[in-house]
Amino acid sequence: MEKMSNLLTLVGILMASPAQATPLHDAVTQNNLTEVRAIMSSEKRPQLLEMRDELGRTPLQLSVHLNRVEIAKILISHGADVNARDAKQDTPYLLAGAEGRNEILKLTLENGADLKSTNRYGGTALIPAAEKGHLETVRILLKTKIEIDHVNRLGWTALLEAIVLSDGGEIHQKIVQELINAGANVRIPDKDGVTPLQHAQKRNYQKIIEMLKKAGA
Template sequence: MRGSLVSLVVALVVTAHPTMSVGQRASGKDLLRAVMTKDVDAARIRDLLSEGADIDARDEAGRTALLIATHDNRIAVARALIEAGADVNAKDRIDDSPYLYAGAHGHLEILKMTLAHGADVKSTNRYGGTALIPASERGHVDTVRTLIEAGVDVDHVNNLGWTALLEAIILGDGGERHQRIVGFLVKAGADVNLADRDGVKPLQHARSRGYREIEAILASAGAR
């Protein structure tokens, strides 16, 4: 009779956790493999975490499950990980973190979640830039506004000697998105006369590229 009861309990455990052997706990590798599966859902992530998977385990590139999910802008999976306590500032081997990557690539919903869960707005990428700088360059209007509101330093200078304002002009296309971003940066107090390493100021860069609308925004803010 006792043996029958033990067998029944074992059967119930195996049924409840079909991917695990009896007495086995989920590992960080299990979580990483799951997140790399494009059709994995948030429920499966939560199951693996409840089974003991290391939430901040890293793959060979130093990426956590959250960073992998952020790469593909998988919002539901990222939310499940963040709400369970995943480190939004954990960097991989090339100094990307979920926060920095979401900001640079305009993954706005994930970015907002990282900001609500302790993102380090002073952290920098491999180019020595804050999340605001690539977001400005790439024309992610709502992302730029969100990062400014979060308190990112608008005059931070990266390893190239460029601020967010300079990158928006030098690497932007001068179109409506970059005009709006320049306007946001100026309104937030960006130094419109802060030159690059060659002594070239934002207004000069705008003029040389024929970005008349941006030139007007800068001139009205006192750019020389």
Template sequence: MFDDQLLRAAATGDAPGVREAIAGGADLEVRDAHRRTPLLLASAADHVEVAEILVAAGADPDAPDDRHDTPWLVTGVTGSVAMLRALLPARPDLTITNRYGGVSLIPACERGHVDYVREVLKTDIDVDHVNNLGWTGLLEAIVLSDGGERHQEIVRLLIAAGADVGLPDGDGVTPLRHAVTRDYHEIAALLRAAGAR
């Protein structure tokens, strides 16, 4: 009974319901039909207070669902800085990867989550991690973007964090070449200023 209540309360952001379920002995790692834990449901819906309660109670930030999403990985998709901060005390594994082989930084770069990228780069996350597609966060900020201001800022942040501007994709195409091919002049200028060729 309390397990079901915890899943429902976490999914809807019902903090008092979460506290009550935990007090009643609910399993913090109970799974729904898609193997999502309460913390993953809260993370995906950006219910920060609920996540804080679950983290304080000892919930696992790395528990994967049936799509290999975890509470931590989902923060890179949603771009929630508040959720990132809520999960850090649980010491998430920053090397854990999603179904595409990417760490949380990579989808954040693709989606243009500037504030998230700025914040996650303060952790020990690997700025040059390569996913199954052969792309880093820097490459995704170019290849899967419109070259606009948000992605330009992400490129600036990645360069400042020490990203390897010459690291090519799986086909040997460099970030600069991708930027030039797409007529992303501002990004190309940033890469050249950082020594890219």
């Protein structure tokens, strides 16, 4: 049912607006602040603000992808939807979290980001942030009411991904500690019943092993 729901959402996105870049998309791509401001002040704003390019992205989603912080501020201040989904089921909020776009992430959190929203893997913004080593992003998200122990469709929590999909280095050690400090359940196993501690032991991640044991794993 969830796959069908996602498919219907995608169909709705593609039918809702032309699948081609608009002048506003072009202005975002060119990082043309003057043109963005001009469009936002014109009568074209309502029709262009949420229109999609060929990848189903709104201008705000494109600004996140390109890390156009000032443009994102302008678009959000004019009501751009921080929860609008593209063809990959990402939203500006989810993408900002996954890519470590912290300035834009903070803007989305201040403007209605849906903390319960999930990406195409069924994961919250915290999970890919932990996996990819975006330490400051993880810290930002842990200050919200995001579900720290959410399990994605792969059967992994943010803690598991910080171990399973990392090299066990200093950054991920810090992320694991941040998750533990925030109350992450260190005993939740993956879908095969393998715990975070067992994954760390298998990879010989000694410092992470010590952290997990100290936390009661």
